[in-house]
Amino acid sequence: MASYxxxxxxxxxxxxxxxxxxxxxxxxxxxxxxxxxxxxxxxxSRFGGRLEPFCVVxxxxxxxxxxxxxxxAETVESFASxxxxxxxxxxxxxxxxxxxKTAQEGQTEERVFAMAEATLAVMADAPVSSxxxxxxxxxxxxxxxxxxxxxxxxxxxxxQEATGGRVFSLRAGxxxxxxxxxDDPSTLAFTQEARDVLQALxxxxxxxxxxxxxxxxxxxECFSLLRAFAAYHLPARLKALDFxxxxxxx
Numbered sequence: 001m002a003s004y005x006x007x008x009x010x011x012x013x014x015x016x017x018x019x020x021x022x023x024x025x026x027x028x029x030x031x032x033x034x035x036x037x038x039x040x041x042x043x044x045s046r047f048g049g050r051l052e053p054f055c056v057v058x059x060x061x062x063x064x065x066x067x068x069x070x071x072x073a074e075t076v077e078s079f080a081s082x083x084x085x086x087x088x089x090x091x092x093x094x095x096x097x098x099x100x101k102t103a104q105e106g107q108t109e110e111r112v113f114a115m116a117e118a119t120l121a122v123m124a125d126a127p128v129s130s131x132x133x134x135x136x137x138x139x140x141x142x143x144x145x146x147x148x149x150x151x152x153x154x155x156x157x158x159x160q161e162a163t164g165g166r167v168f169s170l171r172a173g174x175x176x177x178x179x180x181x182x183d184d185p186s187t188l189a190f191t192q193e194a195r196d197v198l199q200a201l202x203x204x205x206x207x208x209x210x211x212x213x214x215x216x217x218x219x220x221e222c223f224s225l226l227r228a229f230a231a232y233h234l235p236a237r238l239k240a241l242d243f244x245x246x247x248x249x250x
Contacts (some may be wrong), residue, residue: 030109035068097240126210170232193220
């Protein structure tokens with residue numbers, strides 16, 4: 001069977017048998033891949049340290065019947081600090097968990113890989129105090145790429161100006177005017193300050209987000225809304241996001 005090369009981000013690894021590992025990958029074109037790294041758990045394996053979560057790698061894969069097989073792996077970027085530092089590790093775990101749950105086999109979206117790689121690079125060297133903003137920015141952008149970009153300027157139901165609205169509809173995907181907000185059971189309170197933060201997160205690069213001194217209360221409110229928005233629309237529970245919320249945004 002044919003072999004082919006691919007650049008990918010390692011999202012997750014799962015034990016298989018006595019010595020093998022299944023690695024879940026985000027390919028550079030945005031699709032999800034799953035491949036077997038044979039003998040990875042043996043001492044001295046040639047894959048040791050190269051197929052860890054958060055690593056960007058160049059792979060040679062052999063096409064199998066159900067799973068691909070890794071035959072060669074070369075590290076492009078290890079992002080070692082993301083595994084060595086607890087705060088960075090928990091933040092980066094949110095990223096790979098979201099991508100693991102949203103990326104699909106055979107479904108391409110090249111912007112996702114580029115955004116993920118850029119986010120990991122910023123997480124690796126940004127001040128720890130900026131990590132909550134970076135996680136929030138990633139979550140906002142990832143949801144937007146999945147088709148859930150929040151409407152923040154006009155009412156998500158009637159399209160009228162929503163400057164007086166103070167609620168966000170999880171169902172409609174945006175802020176609501178006072179009239180529409182009165183009849184939507186999926187609404188959450190959403191202050192203008194938090195709305196401004198979310199608008200900024202969507203428009204900034206990850207490096208800009210890391211350098212921006214966001215108001216802590218508004219950022220916390222924005223994160224809580226994004227977490228609820230993700231839970232409402234995404235098909236699987238995001239355990240890493242739940243853990244991050246409990247350990248950082250308390």
